[in-house]
Amino acid sequence: DAGVTQSPTHLIKTRGQQVTLRCSPKSGHDTVSWYQQALGQGPQFIFQYYEEEERQRGNFPDRFSGHQFPNYSSELNVNALLLGDSALYLCASSRLGQENEKLFFGSGTQLSVL
């Protein structure tokens, strides 16, 4: 049983560019959350998707957008990249109402903006 998978593992972009990160949830999970983790910091909640809709959003600008597909996989899009967007982007999946909604994290995508 594959866990949460994210792609790509590493990415280098320049300021102003756009990026798309992808996430496949753990089998049986229907909810996907995205987090941004700066070096030495805890993860910061970006948003969460359930039933193909954004259900919750953290304090991130509209440059951060996402999507969830019918197969529960998800994408995170970031437009007009800034140097400060350099971070580890984590995807976490869970199943609504199960196991106190324990999160299973992927290994993340390390984004570097130059």
Add this chain to the structure above:
Amino acid sequence: KNQVEQSPQSLIILEGKNCTLQCNYTVSPFSNLRWYKQDTGRGPVSLTIMTFSENTKSNGRYTATLDADTKQSSLHITASQLSDSASYICVVRGVNTGFQKLVFGTGTRLLVSP
């Protein structure tokens, strides 16, 4: 404001020694608290969950405690191993805080030295 504070920020111990990590929170009403272990460049992995009625719970060499009155939790690691070197993140979930709104601590970075 819902917050989770962890101490110490970083810690170096010798292999075989014990250590205790602290987590203080202000999240209220409280639902549960999880300790996650995050290896460098990887996603966090859940070690244990503490609910309101639980005072202590063990997972191998890891023992978590919870004092819901003082809003404090600790993670005790016994007979540390080199593989325990990681960041340990405390995550608190509140009640009625939205679809899924978790509050993350910034983590304690543990280095176990040979």
